[in-house]
Every structure is written in structure tokens, then in C-alpha cells.
Amino acid sequence: MTNTLRVATYNLGSAKHDGGAHERVLPQLELLAGLGADVVAVQAAKNFHEDGLRMVYEAERILGMRAVLVESAHDDCHLLTLVRTDRVRIINEHNEQGDPFWHAAAGLHCEIDGKLVLIGHTHLAPFSHLKRAMEAPTLKAILKGSENVIMMGDWNSAPDNHPALEGLADGKDDVTPDREMRALGLHDVGAVWGDHTPTVHWDSPKGHRANRIYTSLLPKENPRMGVIAYRVVTDQHTAAPQDAPSTSRPVVVDLSMEYAV
Template identity: 35%
Template sequence: MNAQPALCVVSYNTLNGGRDRDGSLHRLIDQLDMLKELAPDVVCLQEGKRWDENGGETANAVAAALEMEPRLARSASHGCHLVTLVRPPRVRFLRFYPDIAEGNFHHTVSRAVLQVEGVGTPLHVLHTHLDPFSPADRVAEARWLTQYADRDDILLVGDLNTEAPGDPEPMTWDWLPPTQYSSNRIQHPDGSYGDLDKAAMSALLTAGFVDPAADLGLAFARTAGHWREGDRDHRSDYILPTRHLSWQMQSYTVIDTPRARGAADHLPVVAHLRRTF
């Protein structure tokens, strides 16, 4: 019988690294308090803006507050760096690759090869933040990631900036300015716009990644949409295993509380996985 506790994995877009326009870090403090309560084993944080400055001072301070070990992957755009953290001694980095796409992503995609205590085979965590502006570029990034979809023990984690097949379509487009149609909607050959563009997620799922919310039969739960008045609830943030993951998805949750809604424009996504033997 496996007596090990479930492995806790979290994905969270911090919104400008938890820093407000006045430079204050009160949101980051709230974010760290939430993460401490979750006691995660692996954390993937997006938009670590300015976290690389002064030798990674902020990234190291975040890691120290969480009692975790960090690896930073620099973004090619907007300083939206990615930070992957693990909690030793249970989880350790074997190898870390900060840009496995060699500069071909709008931000980047990293790969962490992790050793989980008591588990013989490594766990591979792909961490990314897909292009927020271009459906075509998102699909290109997703197609690059599909090469991992038939491999063992892979998790794809991050802000994918796409909704999934089966997620609700908008009843109206009043929430979306026409200037943003090209970033979010299918464009027909005649130039008109249709439904939400979900092609990137469709490519990932068709290739072999699994949407845990759909697989577990969970009710729709937003990961974004609460921040601005007039926005709509939608999913953007995911922890996607492949079909060949030798871990069972025990639970999959979005932390949607008043504190979480005030801490960032995205909500933390939490997965608990238990090793199968």
C-alpha cells in the first residue's frame, strides 16, 4: 500500500510579479500566504516581472518564504519570466532547461526534470505561458508542445491563454472590445469573427494531453475573469498530464476566494497527484 502523501502541484499567474503600479508588493505577500497554506511540492509561477533583477533577488526571496528551491526561465517578451519551485527533500531538481523551444515562444517554455522521493522514475514538468495576442502563434506553440504528449510522466503547467472544448461560449461579446477580437476569436476567410478560438487547447488534447477537469467530470470553474468589471469567467490556467502519467489525479481545484480574487487577475490551480504502482 502506498502511504506517501499526494504530490501537490500549483500553477499561478501572479500579475506583474505581485507588484502594483506604485511598486508595492502587498499582493505578492497575499499570494505567498495562500501558497504557504497550500503547502505545495511543485509551484509554477508566471509573470515574475523584475524577479531576475539583482541576481534574482525577488525570486530567491519568494523561494525562501515558501521554503522551496527556485529555477527562473527568462521570458522573451514583457519580462514575464517563469519560475518553477520545488520543495526539498521530497522533490529535487535533476535538470532544468529554461528554454527548450530555443526562443520560438512569445514568452518561453521550460522543462524541469524532477526526482520525487521514493519514486524511481523522474517527473517532467513543462512550464509555459502561451502567446496572449495571436491565436495562430498560440497554435504554433501548442503544436510544438504536442511532441511531448505521448511521453511518460509529463505535466504541462501554466497560463495557456486558451479555453478548452466544452467550456461555455459567451452569450454576448459586449465584454470584449473589437480591438481584441483577433486575439480571442476564430476569424473566418471573409474577415468576420465567430466563436472563441480554442484551437491551441484542441491540438494539445488531441495529441494526448488530458484536461483533468473534464476527465474527473468537474463543474466548470473559472481561473480568470473576476478582476475587471464587465469581463467574463473563463479558464486560462491548467495542469495537464499526459495519458501516460504514472500518477493518478486525486483532485483538481481552483482557489476562488475573496483573498485570491484580490491578489491577482488569475486564480491558483491546484492538483493533487498520487503515485500508482
């Protein structure tokens, strides 16, 4: 069994959905299937709750994974977490829906390689830094009591290490969520890897890493040793965001399970 765990996060971009028809969503799911991840966190799974969860089961079929849907409080931007069942066994769920979350937060307690791991997943408020300031601390409820944590999602704001925070607009310079996660002992994998490749607004000075993966599965003395690979998937996301499959880019991380406790 490999010691490497591959995880990915991606916002489908609800503006790209053709109503309930999902013509543009299926290729995005194919893209995710090609990443070969053990865990995938999908935000803005818009309309996935409709038609008897048809698109949830379609996602399972395309990715060959088990899917868990957590419905959003607003905008139908639901959270879909997928796991590869030959590697990840779901034990139970701990989800947070409704106030203070604009969308939701999802938590899956799992067994991976004989270790208990909390897979967290969220999509913070898109426009209000005040709302995000309430959401981020509430994530503690999901993470409480878990030593091995992977927390993924769309944070709708830049990380503290963004090289040009003053150039961001619309409250995207809000580093509160990033600081909250790091205060809980979680590492921003992109920061550890030293990669500033933007996941949103990549064609403008407003570009930043809004889509991030945090984890406790790194050695404190040298966190870099626990990260085998990190990349922002740019293949199908080189055009202007409005012309790309989504206005967000996927993020893929390979983590060593050697440091799980």
C-alpha cells in the first residue's frame, strides 16, 4: 500500500452550470477523475440535490468514488465530498449548516491506512469578511478532538502569505480564515510548498489562492517533509476565468501518511 494520500479541492463555479442540465459539469467531473485522488472536495455542486440526487450518483460513477452531499444554506452551492473506498473508510459525519455559515461546512471522520483522519470541507461566504470572521472560528466544532486533520475548500479570501494583499479588492485581502486555521495547528500546504499560483482571478492583479488545503499531517520541525507534491491544475484553466470551465482552479496535494498519529 502506498504511503501517499492524494487529496484535491475544486469549486465547480456555479455560474458555469447550464441551469439543471449540467452539460458543463460533466467534463469538470471527468477532469477530477483524471487526478487520481483518494479524496476530492467539490464546492458549488449546484443542483446536485435535485432529481433524486442524480448528479451525486453521476459523480460517483465518473470518479469511481463514494460521494457525500451536504446542502448549502444559500445559492444551492452544496458541498460534495468524494472518497475512494478501497483506501478511505467513512466512520461518521459532523456537518455544520445554517448560521453562521453562508454555505456549509462538512466533516467526515474516516479511517485511512489504519489511522483516524478528519476530512473537513467548507466554502466560506463570498462577499462579507464579517461573515467569514464568524464562520472560520466555528470550524473548530468540526475539528475538535481530531489529531489527524485535512481541511479543504474555497476560503473566498487570500492567505496571509499572499505577496500583494494591498492589491486585492472586495474584501479578498481578509486573512482571518487563514490565521484561524494556522492557530489550530494546521499548515497551509501551498504556503509550505512555496507556490503562489493563483486559483482565482489568475488573469489579473486580483489573483490569489482562494482554494486551499490545510493539514496537521506534517512534522512540526520541518513541515515540507510531509508534502510530496503540490500543484494548481492550470491545463484547462489558462483562458480568462470567464471562458474557463470554472472561475476557480483545482488544487491537488500528495501528502505522506508517515506523520499521522
